Amino acid sequence: MNSDEILAARAAAGDETALEELVRRFQDRVYRLAYRLTGDEEEAADVLQETFLAACRHLSSFRRESRFSTWLYRIAANAALMNRRTRTRRPTESLEPYLPAFDENGRHTATPSELQTVCRIEDLLDRKALAARAVEGIARLPESYRAPFVLRDLEEIPTAEVGEILGLKPATVRQRVHRARIMLRGHLNALVEVTP
Amino acid sequence: MTDLVCASGIDLLMDYLEGELSADQRTAIEAHLAGCPRCVAFVASYRETPAILRRATAAKLPADLSRSLLASVRAARRDPPPGRS
Numbered sequence: 001m002n003s004d005e006i007l008a009a010r011a012a013a014g015d016e017t018a019l020e021e022l023v024r025r026f027q028d029r030v031y032r033l034a035y036r037l038t039g040d041e042e043e044a045a046d047v048l049q050e051t052f053l054a055a056c057r058h059l060s061s062f063r064r065e066s067r068f069s070t071w072l073y074r075i076a077a078n079a080a081l082m083n084r085r086t087r088t089r090r091p092t093e094s095l096e097p098y099l100p101a102f103d104e105n106g107r108h109t110a111t112p113s114e115l116q117t118v119c120r121i122e123d124l125l126d127r128k129a130l131a132a133r134a135v136e137g138i139a140r141l142p143e144s145y146r147a148p149f150v151l152r153d154l155e156e157i158p159t160a161e162v163g164e165i166l167g168l169k170p171a172t173v174r175q176r177v178h179r180a181r182i183m184l185r186g187h188l189n190a191l192v193e194v195t196p
Numbered sequence: 197m198t199d200l201v202c203a204s205g206i207d208l209l210m211d212y213l214e215g216e217l218s219a220d221q222r223t224a225i226e227a228h229l230a231g232c233p234r235c236v237a238f239v240a241s242y243r244e245t246p247a248i249l250r251r252a253t254a255a256k257l258p259a260d261l262s263r264s265l266l267a268s269v270r271a272a273r274r275d276p277p278p279g280r281s
Contacts, residue, residue, distance in 0.1 A: 016270070016273060019269065020266060023265065023266060023269055027257055027265060028256075031255065031257040031261070032254065032255050032256075035255035036253050044255065045261055048265060049265060052268070053268065053269070056272050100202075100238065102201075102202060102203040106201030106204060107201060107202050107203075107234070108202045108234040110234070112233045112237035113237070115241060116240055118245065118248070119240055119244045122248065122251070130248075131253065133252075134248070134252035135253060137249075138253070153245075153246035153249070154249060154253065171216075174210045174211060174214060174216065177210060181210070181242060181246065182206070184245055184249060188245060188248060
């Protein structure tokens with residue numbers, strides 16, 4: 001099987017079959033990424049379309065110094081960001097209140113059982129309700145955390161590659177993913193909090 | 197690193213899980229975890245959060261969208277916008 005990079009070179013030279021093979025290989029991943037970044041199926045469809053049309057237009061500028069997937073995800077992440085910015089949205093509430101609480105000695109104030117409730121959320125919440133709250137939580141992340149979190153933790157792209165996609169140092173990616181994960185952990189936990 | 201508490205340990209968690217900590221920091225965080233069931237519970241939920249969200253947001257590309265995407269790409273290749281090769 002041809003590598004993505006070979007297909008990209010052939011597509012840039014005008015090979016329609018190679019281009020269509022790239023679309024088939026990446027359309028599911030780009031759509032899922034777009035959905036996770038925008039939180040909306042209609043917007044995800046727009047982002048998917050914009051991503052591949054932009055990729056077609058700029059294929060000749062793709063240099064094989066990076067992976068094709070890195071290049072394509074960068075286009076998709078930018079398209080999702082532009083799309084979010086052009087749509088009117090209701091202001092979202094910050095997830096800051098879901099950060100863990102500590103006492104004056106720096107110890108968790110919650111009990112182990114309270115801290116771990118989130119691990120049982122799929123048994124405690126209806127699947128549709130959880131899906132809706134998951135999307136809502138990701139949308140409430142600070143913009144600078146959203147793409148690093150989605151790419152690293154949801155798309156499971158290695159930290160170094162996420163850095164390459166977003167133009168960030170790996171340490172910055174780790175820090176933003178960490179902050180996002182802590183906020184989302186708290187957000188999910190609050191949905192199923194054990195009340196004493 | 198002798199006075200690690202839950203609050204300062206959390207700041208190191210991502211680097212700890214990704215193997216980016218120095219040996220000293222790693223020893224300190226592991227010593228803290230050995231005696232702190234709250235942090236053990238927190239780490240478990242911190243590790244599980246991405247998997248929960250991944251499953252909850254695994255959108256599938258609708259078949260009609262896949263067909264229209266391919267049609268758009270073909271059309272764009274046939275008729276590139278003016279000024280483009």
